[in-house]
Amino acid sequence: MDIITVKNLTKQYEAYHRGQDAKSVFKSLFHREKSIITSVEDLSFSVGKGEIIGILGPNGAGKSTTIKMLTGVLYPTSGEINVLGYNPHKQKNQYVKQIGVLFGQKSQLIWDIPPLDSFYMNKEIYDIPTNDFRTRLDRFVSMFEIGDIITKPTRTLSLGERMKCEFIMAMLHSPPVVFLDEPTIGLDVIAKQRIREFIKQMNQEGTTFILTTHDLEDVERLVQRVLIIHQGKKVYDDKFSELRLHLGAKKMVRLSAATTIGDIDLPGTLISERISDYEVELEIDTDQCKMGEFLHILSEKVEILDISIKEIQIEKIISSIYEMDIG
Amino acid sequence: MKRMYQIYKTCMKANIASAITYRVNFILNSLIMLIGNVLFPLVTVFIYNSNASFEGWTFKEALLIQSVFILSTACAGIFFNGIMWNTMSHVVEGTLEVVLIKPTSSLFLLLARSFEFESIGLLGGGVVMFVYALSGIDGMTIGSWFLFLLLFGAGLLVMFGVALIVAAISFKWVANSRLPEMFESIKSFGRYPGTIFPKAVVAVSSFLFPVSMIAYFPASTLIGRWEAYFFIAIIPCALFAAFGIWLYTYMLRSYKSAGG
Amino acid sequence: MFEKIKHRFRVMRAVAFVTYKEWSAYRTHSMVSIFVGPVYFLVQYYIWSAVYSGESSINGMSLSQMLSYFCATMLINYLTMDFADWNLQMLIRTGKFITFSLRPMNHMFYALSQKAGHRVLGLLFEFIPCFMIFFFIFHIDVLPANLLYAMLSIAMAFMMNFFIHYSIGMVAFWMVQSSSIRNFFSLCEGIFSGSLIPLVFFPKSLQLASFFLPFQYTTFLPAMVYTGSYTLADITLPIPQVLLLQLVAVIIAGIVCRVLYAVSLKHFTGVGA
Secondary structure, three states, X not given: OEEEEEEEEEEEEEEEEOOOOHHHHHHOOOOOEEEEEEEEEEEEEEEEOOOEEEEEOOOOOOHHHHHHHHOOOOOOOEEEEEEOOEOOOOOHHHHHHHEEEEEOOEOOOOOOOOHXXXXXXXXXXXXXXXXHHHHHHHHHHHHHOOOOOOOOOHHHOOHXXXXXXXXXXXXXXXXXXXXXXXXXXXOOHHHHHHHHHHHHHHHHOOOEEEEEXXXXXXXXXXOOEEEEEEOOEEEEEEEHHHHHHHHOOEEEEEEEEOOOOOOOOOOOEEEEEEEEOOEEEEEEEOOOOOHHHHHHHHHXXXXXXXXXXXXXXXXXXXXXXXXXXXX | OHHHHHHHHHHHHHHXXXXXXXXXXXXXXXXXXXXXXXXXXXXXXXXXXXXXXXXOOOHHHHXXXXXHHHHHHHHHHHHOOHXXXXXXXXXXXXXXXXXXXXXXXXXXXXXXXXXXXXHHHHHHHHHHHHHHHHOOOOOOOXXXXXXXXXXXXXHHHHHHHHHHHHHHHHHHOOOOOOHHHHHHHHHXXXXXXXXXXXXXXXXXXXXXXXXXXXXXXXXXXXXXXXXXXXXXXXXXXXXXXXXXXXXXXXXXXXXXXXXX | OHHHHHHHHHHHHHHHHHHHHHHHOOHHHHHHHHHHHHHHHHHHHHHHHHHHOOOOOEOOEOHHHHHHHHXXXXXXXXXXXXXXXXXXXXXXHHOOOHHXXXXXXXXXXXXXXXXXXXXXXXXXXXXXXXXXXXXXXXXOOOOOOXXXXXXXXXXXXXXXXXXXXXXXXXXXXOOOOOHHHHHHHHHHHHHHOOOOOOHHHOOHHHHHHHHHOOHHHOOHHHHHHHHOOEEEOOEEEOHHHHHHHHHHHHHHHHHHHHHHHHHHHHHHHHHOO
């Protein structure tokens, strides 16, 4: 069952330009050039109940704009959005009670007082019944193991501790849908792990998560489906596992040899990096050149000292998508 | 020396350029400062309009004192008041290191960065008011102009000292952005003819916190109404500035050794 | 309906409490007023004592009335001032305003609740100490002429101040750099509120204009109610009528502010945070 449907979503802005040199700066006191920028174009997708989807894209692709439209804080130029049966912008007051939002860079916690006080404030804002509040709070606090820090002023906490508190803020009112914008940014490995476990646990209990991130480990470990937005348009919308196949059935081979490695002329084979005369990294398209065949021909050309065969890295796949010119 | 001039010039240009970026804001702010000034001595205007007065002072004479106060404030605003906010925000955000690692005197660099072009409106308004007030007064000579400049400069030393003291205190007493307000309140004693205050207050405002040097002493001297103690008061002004520099440098050093 | 009001009240209490706690970490901030207030008053004291030497009454006010007036304006200020304009523009500029759009909370109401919490601190650390200083050390008559009237007027000034400042803050929804407009309104406020000098010193035309500007209702009017008599533009009004006048002004200001809020948010969600 789809909990979010987006149809032909478009957002356009007006922007002003001025030059950099002193003359243009002075001229700009009297006149500036205007242009229309399309930050999101004809975007359509849907999210099912209980999914965790990741929205990826290069900086400036339109991810944040999309999230803002989904959460109702920005209204679209055209198109339809339906979340939990609400039009986020038009029915914002009732809608926001049903969602949780975490902006990695913008805190809901009040700086000089303990997070616990901010939690209690949110309790009143969301009108959470006291028993539910207490139960949930105790549960989240023990899941994150932060019982001893929530009574200390927010400014004394580390980034990881603060982020955990932000999560609690976002979920105290038990929203069925949660939007996370860069939730693990700047966190250490352990903190990231804890947060991912928390998200997985809550997801198992039925919460739908929409996550924007640049952290590919977040994507690999959490996300079931990936949506890639580039230059305002959707360029990929499918299961994460399919992403690997996007560049074809490619493998990475790292080879070190006893003799210098010259060019390797095989269809479907490409030297992606020359580390030295004796060590190279290769990309093999196994559709064109079977692994067995490759190894056979290689061993005839080169005296192999060491070889390792890996899946192509997620980074490469995503950057190749980012680098595509949509036109 | 030339290098210091270059550094200062660069910071000045950077400030002017960024002020002009938000064009409407810049024009409006300068205009508002200009208007605001004209209204600054409103109290004086209304007092005299109501047929009352500061005894012994004509309307234009009282206005002269206030215009000198504005001129001094404007100069301070353009050249060094910014150091209070700069220092405070650097300390709060922990970014002072960025300044400290540069190969030049940190105090000088912060002062250069404190250049604030927007106060130019205030300066303009102050000049207009100054000229207007002088138009109705006699008693100026070349000698009195020279003495005026001397005392005005001493008054700037006081402003400079205050700015540095407030900035220095903000190293320790970080969150108190109201410190400048305390000094503003004391400075307000210097905006009016000193004859309205009892002797004790005059002593304090001349020698202890020499705020009278900001406006009252120079303005009074310009129109030929000066007293010997005005000039003795130059000494505490210089001391104030020296103390400010010393305190700031001291705080900067202890900040460096404490690791911020 | 009743549930909604109870909920609103609970939210206000929670936010006020949180704000009180937040600012009591900066108690010394408030305590600076204990220094600044009396110092500024001293300057006024010397100015007016000098000006009044030889006159018993200027523009209908005696020296003791003048001094009471200035003390009253300062004390009222401690109970009614706010930084709603600065706070709001800060939230908008840093992008943090969005964390309020995303919660079921009207930010105007939130800001008002914040003010309530902050002013409780003002009552404790600014009003009471300064009152003591003015009354016991400077021997100025700072007891209100009528306690009930004074409280009503101060409560209304509390709201009026909020509506003015919040409206000024909303300029930030429309312009990236709003400091100049805000400074302009603060300037007007400083002059026409009567905090510089009682409005009776202004030319008659400006006195009349003050009835139609919102500013006198934050300082001059409540200060006159506090000291017991009200005259402006040669119009003398009994205090109950003055309170009614203030009420009308506050209601109008409230409506304007609320409408501006709705319009500004609509614009804001069109152009992005």
